[in-house]
Amino acid sequence: MRTCPRPTRGTTLAESQVLRRLKQLGDKNDLFRSYIGMGYYGTITPSVIKRCVLQNPGWYTPYTPYQAEVAQGRLESLVNYQTMIQDLTGLDVSNASLLDEATAGAEAFSMAYSINKKRNVFLVDEQLHPQTLALIKTRAEPFEVEIRVGSIEDMEFNEDVMGCLFQYPDTRGIVRDFGDVVKRAHDVGAIAACSADLLSLTLLQAPGDFGCDIAVGAVQRFGIPMGYGGPHAAYIATKEQHMRRLPGRIVGVTKDSNGNKAYRLALQTRETHIRRDKATSNICTAQALLANMSALYGMYHGADGLKQIATRVHRLALATKSELVSAGHRVSDGLFFDTLHVYPKDLAEVKARAADKQINFRYFDDGAVGVSFDEAMTERDVADVIAVFTGVERADCSDLACPEVDFGALARKSAFMTHPIFNTLHSETELMRYCKYLENKDVSLVHSMIPLGSCTMKLNAATEMEVVTMDEFAALHPFAPSEQAKGYWEMFDEITEDLCKITGYDAVTMHPNSGAQGELAGLMTIRGYHIANGNPQRKVCLIPASAHGTNPATAAMAGMKIVAVKNCGDGAIDMDDLAAKCEKHSKELGAIMVTYPSTYGVFDENIVEICDMVHKHGGQVYLDGANMNAQCMLCRPGDYGADVSHLNLHKTFCIPHGGGGPGMGPIGVKKHLIPHLPSHPIIEGPNQGSGGPIAAAPFGSSLITPISWSYIRMMGARGLRNASAVAVLHANYMADRLAEHYPVTYRGAKGRVAHEFVVSFAAFKKHGILVQDVAKRLQDFGFHSPTMSWPVNDSLMIEPTESECKTELDRFLDALITIRHEIQEVVDGVYPAEDNVLVNAPHTAGSLLATEWNHSYSRDKAAYPTEWLRQNKFWPAVGRVDDKYGDQNVVCSCPPMETYLD
Numbered sequence: 001m002r003t004c005p006r007p008t009r010g011t012t013l014a015e016s017q018v019l020r021r022l023k024q025l026g027d028k029n030d031l032f033r034s035y036i037g038m039g040y041y042g043t044i045t046p047s048v049i050k051r052c053v054l055q056n057p058g059w060y061t062p063y064t065p066y067q068a069e070v071a072q073g074r075l076e077s078l079v080n081y082q083t084m085i086q087d088l089t090g091l092d093v094s095n096a097s098l099l100d101e102a103t104a105g106a107e108a109f110s111m112a113y114s115i116n117k118k119r120n121v122f123l124v125d126e127q128l129h130p131q132t133l134a135l136i137k138t139r140a141e142p143f144e145v146e147i148r149v150g151s152i153e154d155m156e157f158n159e160d161v162m163g164c165l166f167q168y169p170d171t172r173g174i175v176r177d178f179g180d181v182v183k184r185a186h187d188v189g190a191i192a193a194c195s196a197d198l199l200s201l202t203l204l205q206a207p208g209d210f211g212c213d214i215a216v217g218a219v220q221r222f223g224i225p226m227g228y229g230g231p232h233a234a235y236i237a238t239k240e241q242h243m244r245r246l247p248g249r250i251v252g253v254t255k256d257s258n259g260n261k262a263y264r265l266a267l268q269t270r271e272t273h274i275r276r277d278k279a280t281s282n283i284c285t286a287q288a289l290l291a292n293m294s295a296l297y298g299m300y301h302g303a304d305g306l307k308q309i310a311t312r313v314h315r316l317a318l319a320t321k322s323e324l325v326s327a328g329h330r331v332s333d334g335l336f337f338d339t340l341h342v343y344p345k346d347l348a349e350v351k352a353r354a355a356d357k358q359i360n361f362r363y364f365d366d367g368a369v370g371v372s373f374d375e376a377m378t379e380r381d382v383a384d385v386i387a388v389f390t391g392v393e394r395a396d397c398s399d400l401a402c403p404e405v406d407f408g409a410l411a412r413k414s415a416f417m418t419h420p421i422f423n424t425l426h427s428e429t430e431l432m433r434y435c436k437y438l439e440n441k442d443v444s445l446v447h448s449m450i451p452l453g454s455c456t457m458k459l460n461a462a463t464e465m466e467v468v469t470m471d472e473f474a475a476l477h478p479f480a481p482s483e484q485a486k487g488y489w490e491m492f493d494e495i496t497e498d499l500c501k502i503t504g505y506d507a508v509t510m511h512p513n514s515g516a517q518g519e520l521a522g523l524m525t526i527r528g529y530h531i532a533n534g535n536p537q538r539k540v541c542l543i544p545a546s547a548h549g550t551n552p553a554t555a556a557m558a559g560m561k562i563v564a565v566k567n568c569g570d571g572a573i574d575m576d577d578l579a580a581k582c583e584k585h586s587k588e589l590g591a592i593m594v595t596y597p598s599t600y601g602v603f604d605e606n607i608v609e610i611c612d613m614v615h616k617h618g619g620q621v622y623l624d625g626a627n628m629n630a631q632c633m634l635c636r637p638g639d640y641g642a643d644v645s646h647l648n649l650h651k652t653f654c655i656p657h658g659g660g661g662p663g664m665g666p667i668g669v670k671k672h673l674i675p676h677l678p679s680h681p682i683i684e685g686p687n688q689g690s691g692g693p694i695a696a697a698p699f700g701s702s703l704i705t706p707i708s709w710s711y712i713r714m715m716g717a718r719g720l721r722n723a724s725a726v727a728v729l730h731a732n733y734m735a736d737r738l739a740e741h742y743p744v745t746y747r748g749a750k751g752r753v754a755h756e757f758v759v760s761f762a763a764f765k766k767h768g769i770l771v772q773d774v775a776k777r778l779q780d781f782g783f784h785s786p787t788m789s790w791p792v793n794d795s796l797m798i799e800p801t802e803s804e805c806k807t808e809l810d811r812f813l814d815a816l817i818t819i820r821h822e823i824q825e826v827v828d829g830v831y832p833a834e835d836n837v838l839v840n841a842p843h844t845a846g847s848l849l850a851t852e853w854n855h856s857y858s859r860d861k862a863a864y865p866t867e868w869l870r871q872n873k874f875w876p877a878v879g880r881v882d883d884k885y886g887d888q889n890v891v892c893s894c895p896p897m898e899t900y901l902d
């Protein structure tokens with residue numbers, strides 16, 4: 001059956017060799033115990049979640065839930081996540097995850113800015129985690145906004161202040177009462193935002209309870225390893241009145257065509273594919289898989305279990321404090337949760353003994369030491385900390401004090417996670433079955449090909465995935481001294497060198513943790529370059545109408561002025577229009593953002609000319625590298641004229657999509673841009689320039705980088721070239737077979753498509769059949785629809801990738817061709833336009849088994865349009881979701897239990 005060509009081996013590594021090499025690299029990482037804190041903590045991933053979700057392709061291979069009917073499992077899980085975040089923060093609505101705590105802090109700033117547009121000052125407490133502060137400064141830099149840093153209690157709130165942000169507990173670990181600050185902010189109409197540690201909120205007053213408008217933070221310590229920086233989810237929650245300004249995805253509850261409860265992406269009009277430069281943010285890929293794991297962690301433990309964990313962690317800190325104080329060290333005053341801020345008697349001695357014991361503390365510039373505890377620690381770890389500070393080893397820890405927990409007025413009083421879903425899944429048996437119950441509702445790559453154009457749904461090989469559960473990579477704190485991460489750094493060296501060879505760029509930075517963040521990193525790099533050359537006015541960004549929505553949204557974030565460039569009828573960029581726009585904006589031209597091969601699925605013949613023309617007018621070329629799967633080892637952006645690109649490692653380079661994240665968006669640049677690349681405030685990595693940070697961690701989501709590294713190692717140059725060639729071959733095979741049945745909208749000059757292509761359904765509109773009906777009908781065949789109505793309305797964009805064999809391509813083609821016959825039956829009047837298998841799709845088992853059946857077609861025709869479905873049928877969990885109802889009645893938390901029972 002498997003007829004796909006296999007990549008040639010040559011000097012490449014076999015699967016077993018790659019695993020051995022990874023182990024060797026992992027052994028070069030030193031696993032010191034981390035007491036560093038700063039938003040990253042040790043945690044215990046429950047094995048049941050690791051096995052049923054993290055190691056399970058049913059969970060990690062799907063894309064963002066665009067087709068809600070075949071994504072009800074992860075949508076339900078994300079609603080659980082949102083409910084958990086709302087409950088813990090005491091706020092009304094949470095989104096479905098952001099990338100990391102620092103970007104979430106920057107999004108809080110952006111929300112305050114959009115709420116109070118006329119104001120120009122944002123106040124930040126000086127005890128904010130430094131990476132969050134640095135990132136907010138990056139985000140504010142393109143705008144005329146002052147980020148004022150100080151002790152927030154002493155800062156002036158006036159009518160210029162749009163909002164403020166503080167850390168709770170603060171970066172030293174001290175729990176301050178921000179109630180007055182919030183009141184003072186509200187008195188002048190400013191937004192109060194809080195970056196809060198999620199675990200501490202089980203014991204401490206919730207941000208919503210003391211009036212905050214926005215809360216953000218990391219969700220990492222809810223069961224996700226530190227991974228040398230990620231991936232893990234970050235949260236953002238707000239009050240209902242600001243819901244429409246939330247960045248990223250929000251999952252909402254609606255009803256389906258049968259009147260049953262159903263989940264879907266809500267309020268999508270905020271997002272990039274619709275609002276483009278007016279979107280609330282440029283977030284596309286976020287951290288769905290990790291948010292789902294954290295939600296399951298919360299459900300497994302429940303509110304009581306989480307409180308117990310938090311209490312234990314707090315007691316470890318309390319016990320340590322009393323020992324350190326009685327040994328004569330100064331511990332900073334104030335309440336604390338898990339972190340002590342200590343001025344030791346002899347810092348050098350502490351540092352030396354800590355190194356001996358392979359312990360990492362946080363060392364502040366003023367001689368203080370930060371000591372953070374987490375759920376993975378025991379009394380033994382406390383004894384070791386005490387030994388480091390006092391020099392006295394303890395054989396037995398049983399005499400350690402177990403003081404009472406007392407947060408006084410700041411103790412949490414409000415209940416949280418009271419919904420039954422958080423109180424029923426505390427046994428492994430139950431949780432295992434719940435994970436399977438959810439998984440069974442979702443179409444993923446374990447079922448069938450998912451030909452989502454531009455998304456590159458290719459194989460995420462099992463060998464590549466091994467690394468994410470290897471402690472040697474998973475257990476590192478991102479701010480651990482770099483010499484402890486030699487294995488990682490060697491791997492980064494190798495992968496950046498490989499990516500340079502693949503792209504033709506001179507340097508690659510692994511810093512951005514999604515494609516859209518890569519775009520921002522790239523545009524900010526361009527911005528820095530223009531400013532350094534004395535051209536700060538170069539702010540015009542040319543963007544073709546066909547560009548991905550993240551392009552204009554990112555350009556807006558980089559403070560650029562977006563000028564649209566037309567596309568010709570054949571899909572190519574309109575060269576006359578481009579020339580006219582370049583001419584007109586010659587003095588202000590900053591950049592063009594182009595995608596190659598274009599989003600219309602063709603290799604634009606003019607790409608070299610386009611780059612030349614923009615360069616001639618002083619602009620830089622940002623080449624959106626999401627389509628690298630069409631060109632690896634065939635052609636290189638650096639060769640045909642681009643200056644900078646992001647690469648979606650979660651597309652071409654095999655990191656799974658996780659149902660909407662994680663991702664990695666490293667950027668490659670030409671030599672002249674290297675000095676302007678992003679930097680990091682804590683860890684100095686290779687290729688750091690003068691730009692501010694884009695992500696919280698120096699190497700973004702480090703833990704998933706070895707997935708791409710393994711892929712490249714196993715493929716080698718010839719394998720990568722073969723993969724691209726076969727991806728293009730597959731697309732052309734499909735386009736040619738389909739062309740007899742549907743118009744293929746764009747082809748290149750030689751009549752060929754690239755690795756993806758657009759098929760139009762516009763002709764059937766007048767017969768009452770919309771492209772949505774085709775997308776939903778594909779679900780009855782067990783297929784996930786290709787990308788719908790993007791970049792061209794009434795179309796599907798099909799990207800098969802090289803991973804599928806011909807049998808699977810044909811199965812999908814046969815489904816689309818069968819659907820063409822079904823459309824013809826409607827056109828010919830065999831079935832009425834308002835009652836046929838297309839407009840009623842998808843068909844659930846429930847609707848087909850109902851006693852009454854009064855449709856114009858048979859149940860058999862609905863359920864089994866082709867023979868192979870009788871052997872292998874995927875049943876959509878719900879009928880067609882009602883988007884309109886969902887957006888008119890926005891519910892973003894777990895619906896009451898009764899709705900589960902019917």
Ligand SMILES: *Cc1c(COP(=O)(O)O)cnc(C)c1O
Nearest residue numbers: 284285454514515516548626663
């Ligand atoms: C996927 C994609 C992006 C955005 O990448 P994310 O990782 O989702 O942020 C940008 N441009 C194109 C063409 C894409 O396909």
